[in-house]
Amino acid sequence: MAGRRALVTGGASGIGLAAVRRLLADGADVVSVDRCPPESGERACPYLTADVTVAADVTDAVHAAAALLGGPADLLVNAAGIYRIRPLLDLTPGEWDEMLAVNLRGTFLAGQAFAGGLVAAGQPGAIVNIGSTAALVADASEPTAHYNASKAGVVALTRQMAAEWAPYGIRANVVCPGVIDTPMLRLMDDPAAGQAYLETGVPLRRLGSAAEVAAVIVFLGSADASYLTAAVIPVDGGSTAI
Numbered sequence: 001m002a003g004r005r006a007l008v009t010g011g012a013s014g015i016g017l018a019a020v021r022r023l024l025a026d027g028a029d030v031v032s033v034d035r036c037p038p039e040s041g042e043r044a045c046p047y048l049t050a051d052v053t054v055a056a057d058v059t060d061a062v063h064a065a066a067a068l069l070g071g072p073a074d075l076l077v078n079a080a081g082i083y084r085i086r087p088l089l090d091l092t093p094g095e096w097d098e099m100l101a102v103n104l105r106g107t108f109l110a111g112q113a114f115a116g117g118l119v120a121a122g123q124p125g126a127i128v129n130i131g132s133t134a135a136l137v138a139d140a141s142e143p144t145a146h147y148n149a150s151k152a153g154v155v156a157l158t159r160q161m162a163a164e165w166a167p168y169g170i171r172a173n174v175v176c177p178g179v180i181d182t183p184m185l186r187l188m189d190d191p192a193a194g195q196a197y198l199e200t201g202v203p204l205r206r207l208g209s210a211a212e213v214a215a216v217i218v219f220l221g222s223a224d225a226s227y228l229t230a231a232v233i234p235v236d237g238g239s240t241a242i
């Protein structure tokens with residue numbers, strides 16, 4: 001990834017932070033964008049504070065990142081996201097709107113600002129959005145309809161980005177993680193149920209790590225994936241197969 005300029009949303013924690021670390025290790029220049037400071041005070045790369053639901057925040061961050069990187073970013077990783085458990089019958093319109101705003105609107109805003117900069121500069125690039133296996137399968141024991149809908153939206157949005165922006169040399173793919181060991185996962189505070197799920201619902205019978213997702217993200221952003229666009233790639237230990 002030497003010579004590549006990457007912008008990572010949600011880069012302060014979990015999968016986004018792992019992508020930042022892997023991109024840096026592979027030689028890219030990276031700027032992280034998040035609404036919070038980096039986890040454990042880690043300052044792996046320059047970071048910007050922005051709320052991905054706010055259009056002005058996002059465009060400002062994309063411009064500031066270009067200044068820090070010495071040109072428009074040519075890789076965008078959209079990892080900012082939230083997760084909440086709420087049975088459908090209890091779900092409020094406000095909870096629905098908040099979920100869609102962060103996970104789907106945020107991905108749209110960052111993708112549009114990023115692609116706009118590349119098209120204006122006449123440069124190619126790649127987008128890797130983070131969906132979820134929740135976009136692909138339902139689970140009554142994990143009531144997260146608003147999350148699932150937001151991630152299904154990310155899948156559809158990614159395919160449309162790929163279709164509309166291919167003429168500009170911009171590829172767009174979506175990674176759908178399964179159960180990954182990050183601070184977000186630790187919101188699900190039922191270790192016994194979690195272990196039972198791993199044993200019956202995940203062929204590889206363990207959690208994934210953020211680094212394992214980051215490896216796929218970086219591959220999709222790299223020249224090795226030059227003929228891959230509009231792909232939906234589960235990184236889930238096989239959970240969507242059974």
Ligand SMILES: NC(=O)c1ccc[n+]([C@@H]2O[C@H](COP(=O)([O-])OP(=O)(O)OC[C@H]3O[C@@H](n4cnc5c(N)ncnc54)[C@H](O)[C@@H]3O)[C@@H](O)[C@H]2O)c1
Pocket residue numbers: 009010011012013014015016033034035036050051052053078079080081082083102106130131132133176177178179180181182183184185
């Ligand atoms: N951990 C899992 O098991 C798992 C599974 C499937 C998908 N995902 C997805 O992976 C992505 C990363 O999740 P994670 O597990 O690393 O979670 P995480 O909570 O560790 O990281 C999410 C990051 O997004 C940031 N963020 C949230 N709202 C934001 C906003 N409005 N503006 C800017 N930044 C914001 C947070 O501050 C945080 O740093 C998310 O999209 C999540 O839905 C995670």
